[in-house]
Amino acid sequence: MSPTTVLSTDEIAPRERGLQWSEWIWRHFGGLQSDLYGDDDFDGHLAASRAGDVILTRLEANRHRVVRTPTMARTSEVPYLKIVAPWQGSAIVHQQSREACARNGAWVIYDTTGAYEIDNPERVDHLIVMVPLTAVQDRKLRIEGLMARPLGASGISRVALETMRNTYLELPNMSEQAARGAGETIKQLVELSLLELAGRETMLTQREALRDRIRSHVQRHLGDPGLCVDSIARTLNCSRRHLYNAFAGEGETIAAYIQRMRLEACIRELRQRAGPERPITEIATSWGFGNPSHFSRLFRGHTGMSPTEFRRGG
Template sequence: MADSTLLSTDVVAPRDRAPQWREWVSKHFGGLQSDLYGDSEFDGHMQASHAGDVILTRLEANRHRVLRTPSMARTSETAYLKIVAPWQGSATVQQQGREACARDGAWVIYDTTGSYEIANPERVDHLIVMVPKDGLAERNLRFDGVMARRLGTSGISRVALETMRNTYQELPNMSPAAAQGAGELIKQLVHLSLQELSGLETAVTQREALRDRIRSHVQKNLRDPALSVDAIARALNCSRRHLYNAFGGEGESIAAYIQRLRLQACIRDLQQAGPHARPITDIALSWGFGNPSHFSRVFRDHTGKSPSEFRGG
């Protein structure tokens, strides 16, 4: 039987759950910062098992975000490629200037040796798979351009998704030798999925390339209040229709994407407390919100609190 580790906030006093969860997440995943969107109540559960040197973790938790800074990436002991495959909820991964969102039926892969950010804006039930990077690098697989990509909807990446899920569920019934073999199969399927992704030049990858250009332009011009779909279309020399097609299936429009990034930036600034904390209106204006009333309304819709309530903690 494969070894298993269970961590649950059910055994922790309610007031201590959030800090305990942050500690568990940081330790289990090799160094991460996390926050809970300002929520005061939280519950979460993690159960991890090993298939050889592949780590599979089922994570069930209230909404939360995690961040790996460049300094955290440098101090990590083991290099992994990490996969998030939701059963419930969604996960949006940002890395290397790209962003990919996965829901049930898809997975996103990212590299723990670089910085990244993951948003889980609703309650989630995720399978998280950590594959040692060295084992894939030995197969001469290039990782440039294939991180923060959505896979699993068809082809070999769909086979990989079902194999990862089935392996996690059956690990309690496997011998150590069988578990190790299952881990090797997962590594092979992940390798084939990335190999297929990096070698394709189809309408899908062309659309992903345009989506990358859109995101890059938005991130560079996020503070500009004139940033809009029309402005992006002019800057990238393409039609509005092409922009909308590129974002098809992402679960949000380009305008919603811009607003979400602006709100995330404002949240980070509002979390900077102390005597030199900037006024709320200045923060909103600096991130492209031209109307303070509109900012307060969308901020409350996003966080459940007004900006001043959020800052007050």
Template sequence: MTPSSVMSTDTVAPRDRAAIWRDWVWTHFGGLESDLYGDTVFDGHMAATQAGSVVLTKLEANRHRVLRSPRLARASERSYLKIVAPWRGSATVEQQGRQAWVRPGGWAIYDTTGSYEIDNPERVEHLIVMLPKEQLVERGLKLEPLMARHVGGVSGIARVALETMRSTYQELPSMSETAARGAGELIVELVRLSLQELAGRESAATQLEAFRDRIREHIARHLRDPSLTLDHIAQALNCSKRHLHNAFSAEDDTPAHYILRRRLQACMHDLQNPTHAQRTITDIAFAWGFNNGAHFSRVFREHTGQTPSDFREAMRRRPLARETVRSA
């Protein structure tokens, strides 16, 4: 067997690489928007292959983000669970108000039938694994609470699953069709066992995840309120500010930075939405909790690499998204 598709920007003129990459990501992953943090220099490579019904893709690229909107999720023809397992770099998975930060040696999982966002804030080398969702739903596993979770990879069954996914990708070229199909079935079973273990695990780590979820849910409900502060969150959740910081320490993040990032993401979504074309940038920013236009412009540029007006104009000039979505 050989990889079913190989894509590289090495053969593309530098000025065309960003547009070509976005088109590849859209086509290969079935309706997935992407942006490059406003960077003008980019290179990326994807090599995909299949083990039975399981699709495995090795992705190497400069920093970038991908986004699946609720509309695109609803338009999908096939449902997948998707795993990101970094060989190099890191990724942040956000879905259903939860967030998982994953580095080499770990993996995180999410559901393509719902909206999500993946941030790759540095150059990455990832293994992306797509498993048909129905193969896990049929086993009676309650999936929703397990999405956007850091499943593991350091020890136990999650490590066996990670090593199997990696070795399967590497050895597929020398496998027969029958062996490849069996390897895909094994991956599905190991992922199921990993999720089953995660669902039943009662530990300080999972309690901390639950508390982090409560914090994020509170932030989501009050994101538009400019008075949303750590003091207000601590009072609402009946905890100390130190406890709030401890909840985010495992992800090298802070509650304040999380609030800022979510507000910026919300503004980005509105700025690229044609239905908000008549609204001013200031109106959008203030609607999402910012109360100083100069501060908003500065942090927006730090986050995206572009000014808000340049970002809006770039999104306006981009070709309209395809209406037909083929898979995940």
């Protein structure tokens, strides 16, 4: 029977749950910052088991975010590929200027040796699978272009999804030898899924390629108050219609994406404690917000707090 680690906020005083959860997330996943979108009410449950050297964790919690900075990635002891596969809720993975959303029936893979951010904007029930990076290095896969891509809809990645889920559910009934074998199967299926994805990536649709170019351009020019659909179209030498088509099905418009990226850049800067504090208006202006009142309204809608409250308690 595979040993299980179980952590729950049920026995923690409500006002202490957020801090305790952040500490658990930091320890269990090898260094991750966590925040709760400014919410006061939180509960979370985490149960983890091993299938050989593959770690499978079921995470049930209120909405929250996790961030792995470049410094955290450099200091990590064990390199993993990490997979988030929701049963309920959604996960939005940001890595290498890309963004991928997973819901029930899909999974997204990302690399713990690089910086990333995961948004869980609603209550979630996720399966998190950590596969040693060495498991997919034998075939010299160029994994950089395969991270933060959605998988699981069909083909071998669908088989991998069902295998990961069933393995987690049945681990309590497995011998240690059987669990190791299940872990090896998961590693093989993940590698095959990435190989299949790599084959498709050689024939990336123009829409996918343009979407990546848009996001990369936005990341480089967030501080430009003139950044908009028209300016992006001129720089990338394409029509507004092509830009809108590239973002079709993403769940937000290009303008909403720009706004969210700007807000998250301000949030990261307001979290920082080192050195003298910059005025909040100066931070907002540096990331392209021209109207302080408009910025404050957007910030409160995104985090549940004013920028000043967030700086004091975030």
